[in-house]
Amino acid sequence: MAVTKPKGKGSSAPTSQTSNSRLWFYSLLLTLQYGAQPLISKRFIRQEVIVTSSVLACEIIKVIFALILIVRDGGLRRLFKEWTLAGSLITSGLPAAIYALQNSLLQISYKNLDSLTFSMLNQTKLFFTALFTYIILRQKQSIQQIGALFLLIMAAVLLSIGEGSSKGSTSSNPDQILFYGIIPIMVASVLSGLASALCQWASQVKKHTSYMMTLEMSTIGSLCLLASTYKSPDGEAIRQHGFLYGWTPLTLIPVISNALGGILVGLITSYAGGVRKGFVIVSALLVTAFLQFIFDGKPTSLYCAVALLLVICSISIYQRYPYRVKRKES
Template sequence: MMMMAAGGNESPNKSIEDKTSSRRQNEVNKKLKYISLAILVIQNASLILSIRYVRTLPGDRFFPTSAVVLAEVLKVFTCLVIIIIQKRGNVKIFVWLLYDSIFIQYSDTLKLAVPSLIYTLQNNLQYVAISNLPAATFQVTYQLKILTTALFSVLMLRKSLSKVQWVSLVLLFAGVAIVQVDQESGKQKEALTGTNQNYFKGLVSVIVSCLSSGFAGVYFEKILKGSSASVWMRNIQLGIFGILLGLLGMWWNDGAAIAEKGFLFGYTPLVWGVIFNQAFGGLLVAVVVKYADNILKGFATSFSIIVSTITSVYLFGFHVDLIFTMGAGLVIGAVYMYSLPKPNASTSSTSPSSPSHSNGRDSELDAFLPKSVLVK
C-alpha cells in the first residue's frame, strides 16, 4: 500500500515538473523568436545599405565580381567546417562523404550547375542594381522576388495559393509600380543623374535578379525534394560551381583591369564587412529562421524596408514623399498578408508538433527567404 501511495505521488509531481519545463521552454522559444526577428531585420537591411554605402563612397572602387567570388569561397569554407563538426572531426568519414556526394553522385552535382549559374548572375546583378538605385527603392522593388517565386512555385511545383495570397501578390505588384513611377518622375532620378548613376540600368538589374531568384529558388527546392543530401552539402556543390562561374565572369568583365590593379584593388575594411555579411549573413539567418514562424518572418521583411528607408534618409539624403510612402506601404502590407497561414488549414496540420506543419511552413517561407538562406 505504501509503495502504491508512493507511486501515486510521483504522477502529480511529474506532471508539475513537466508543466514547469514546458513553461520554461515556451519562454525560451518566445525570447528566441524576438532574437530571430532582430537578426532577420538587421541582416536584411544592413546588407543592402552597406553595399549601397561602399559603392557610393569616393575613391577607388573595388571590383564586384571579385567580391562575389570571395563570398562564395567563404560560404563553401563555412559549410565544410559545419560538416566536419557534424562528423565529430573524423577526417576519413568527412573526405569520403565529400567524394561520394560530389564525384560518385556526379549527376546530382551537375544538376546544380543551372541554379549556381543563375545565383552567380544574380549576385553580380545585385551589385549593379544597388549601385544605381537608392537603397530604399531597391529594397521595395526587390520584394518582387515574392511574386516571381510564387508564380514559379505554381507553375513548376503545382503549389496552390490562397485567395489572400493572390490578393497580396496583386497589391505587391501595385505597390512596386507606384514606387517606380514616383522614382522615375521625381527628384531621385535627378539626384542619381547628378552622381553618374543609371536608374534604368539599376531597375532592369533588380527585375532580372527577381526573376532569377524566383526560378532558381523553386528549381533548387525541386532538386532538394528528390535528394537525401543535407543543405550544407548542397551549398558546397553549389559553391564549387559558383566559384568557377564567378571566376569566369570576373575574367570576362574585369579581367584586364584586375590583371593591372590586382584582385583586392579598392578593398577596405568596409568592403570586407560587406563580403562577410553576404557570406555569413544568409547562413546565420538559416540557423535562426527555425525559431521564427512565417508571420514573424514576413514582419521582419516588412520592418527591414522601413529601417532601410529611414536610414537612407540620413545616410544618402533619400527623399520620401507621399506617393513613395503609399507604394512602400502597399508592399509592406502585401508581404505581411502573404505570410499569413492559409485559412482552410485543418487543426491537425497546424499543430506546432506536426511534421506536416513544419514542412508546409518551410515551403511558405521559401518565398521570403533570401537566396543565401535557401542555398548559400
C-alpha cells in the first residue's frame, strides 16, 4: 500500500501542472483579446454596420472554430453520439439566448463609450457572476471577497457619474452616453454573470465539454438572432440594405477576434470557473489603457484613474482571499 501512494501523486502532478499551464496560456490570450477588442471594434466596425449582422457573423465563426477543435481532438463522433436535443436545450439553450442579447448590447455600447470606460464598466460582470454562482451553485464568497465586489461596484458608479458629466467622451451628448453607452453595458454585465454561472453549472455539474457548449450555444444564439430579424429594426435594415451593409474587409478582424474570445472564455470557465478570471480582467484593463494611450494619445481622466485604482484593488483582494471551508474539529 505504501508503494502505490507515490505513484498516485506522481501521476496527478503532471496532470495538474498541464492544466495550470493551459490555464495560463488561455488567460494570456484572453487578456490580449479582451484588452484590444474595444479599440479594434471602434476602428474597424463602422457606424453603418448593422449590429445583428456583426453579432450573427461572430456566432457563425464560433461554430466553425468549435467544430474544427472538436474534430482535432477526435471527439466529433462520440460527442454527437451522446448528444440529445433535451440535454442541449437544458445546458446551452438559456445561456445561448442570454449571450445573444448580451452581445447585441455590447455592440451598441462599443460605439458610444471610449475604450477604457467600456472595459472598466464591463468588469461589473464579476460581481454578478459571483452573485449568480452563489444562487445557482451555492459557491460562497469570503468577507474580503464580498468587500472587493462592492469596491468594484463603487468604481462602476464613480465612472458612470464621471462619464455622464464629461465632455471628453466619444459623444458630446450626456443622454446618449447614458442610454446608449452605460445602461446597455450594465445590463450586459448582469446577463453575462447569469450566463457564466449557467455555463459553469453545465460544465461542472452536467459535465458538458467546453467546445460542445460553444457549438450548441452559438447555434442556438444564431437561431434566436435570425428569429429576431423578423420584427426588429435591424431585420428591416438588413432587408433594405443587405446583410453586409457598411462592412469592409477590416470588419472581419474584430468579428473573428470576438469569436476567439468566446472560445477562450468557455475554456477558462471550464478550467477555473466564471469568477476566477479576475487576473485576466485586471491585465486586460491595463492593456486597454496602454493601447488607448499609444494609438489615441488619450490620457486617463481623474475619474478613470480613481476608478481604475478601485478596480485593481478590488480584483486583487478578491483573488488573494478566497473562501475557505472551516474544518470541524472532531
